[in-house]
Amino acid sequence: MSAPSSPSPPAGLLGRVFRYIDRHQDEFVQTLREWVAIESDSIQPVPRLRQELLRMMTLAADQLRCLGASVDSVDMGSQKLPDGDTLPMPPVLLAELGSDPQKPTVCFYGHVDVQPARQEDGWLTDPYTLTEVDGKLYGRGATDNKGPVLAWINAVSAFRALQEDMPVNVKFIVEGMEEAGSPALEELVRREKDRFFSSVDYIVISDNLWISPRKPALIYGTRGNSYFTVEVKCRDQDFHSGTFGGILNEPMADLVALLGSLVDASGRILVPGIYDHVAPVTDKEREAYEAIDLDLEEYRSSSRVEKFLFDTKVWPQSVGI
Ligand SMILES: [Zn+2]
Known part of the structure; x- marks a missing residue:
């Protein structure tokens, strides 16, 4: 090499x-x-x-x-x-x-x-x-x-x-x-x-990412995953769109509405109380993140996405690792 x-x-x-x-x-x-x-x-x-x-x-x-x-x-x-x-x-x-x-x-x-x-x-x-x-x-x-x-x-x-x-x-x-x-x-x-x-x-x-292709990073915190299952049930047959349309929703529409209610347009989770157990970012951490050597443009192109949907900040907690 x-x-x-x-x-x-x-x-x-x-x-x-x-x-x-x-x-x-x-x-x-x-x-x-x-x-x-x-x-x-x-x-x-x-x-x-x-x-x-x-x-x-x-x-x-x-x-x-x-x-x-x-x-x-x-x-x-x-x-x-x-x-x-x-x-x-x-x-x-x-x-x-x-x-x-x-x-x-x-x-x-x-x-x-x-x-x-x-x-x-x-x-x-x-x-x-x-x-x-x-x-x-x-x-x-x-x-x-x-x-x-x-x-x-x-x-x-x-x-x-x-x-x-x-x-x-x-x-x-x-x-x-x-x-x-x-x-x-x-x-x-x-x-x-x-x-x-x-x-x-x-x-x-050492099961994590480098900050850039040539720069290793010390990781001192990682995110976890929480898995939930949601199931939306309807009656035992489809609704006729002419008879019921506009009055009743099919479960797919209800499911989309439910999932769409989980985060706002900036990616903030809207489930009540979910942030109560999350330690706030301290000023010291914020300061460290300001100086962090992460090139957002390089990160975007290496992720092969055209643009970020949310207001992405150059903070590691925005990097889904
Ligand atoms: Zn791994």
Whole structure:
């Protein structure tokens, strides 16, 4: 890949690590290519894809072992499907490297499963073939989240290869069902609270976006999802438009009106009381957002939308991540 390296690499230890990474870039990209080629789709419940997902977990475990980490591949049982069939759940990998009580311990979270992807969905290249276009690498999972998982592994491997003493102890938690809502992960995390996580000082969730193609970002808060279901029922047959039209609405019109009442034209949610539990943006945060280096025009064009519908501000909370 022809990405430019840093114009003036830092001196000392970091400089040596950066130079090692630059020298081994092709190798790192090749590993990413191998990871992207695995269709580790956790959404479609079909045996072939589940096998691919299990293969992906094995490959990730092997990569962690190559670092010299001890890897616990935690069996997560099986997934019961609505039709009564079951599929094996991919294991969650708990890996650790170093246990020096004098050093802080950093735990990296990542996932190696992906959403379904087909070229007919609008991909310009084959989703499972890592392809370089204009110095950027495209492939399913390249960003979300195989690339970032590998980036941490590569960083640690650089320290190891240079026989440099790591300044921190490192742990990894890598899962394979994130795209399917991480079933059972919370239970595992609670169970491991006093064991695997007891020595963890920092958690790094590298399952997020860069602020621009060349600029990584520190994410300190993310949005969640709340799912609701609304059902509008009518009588047991269609209304005759001539007899009832103008007096009674079909459920579709009622549904559209209901959904249209949820947000105003600026995207503000209109459900009464919903903001009562949302902490207001502080002046300090507002100040930080003013200085943030996010190019809205670049964001718009990379999102491939013609214009923003709402009054979009250059604030991260407006960026739906
Ligand atoms: Zn992700």
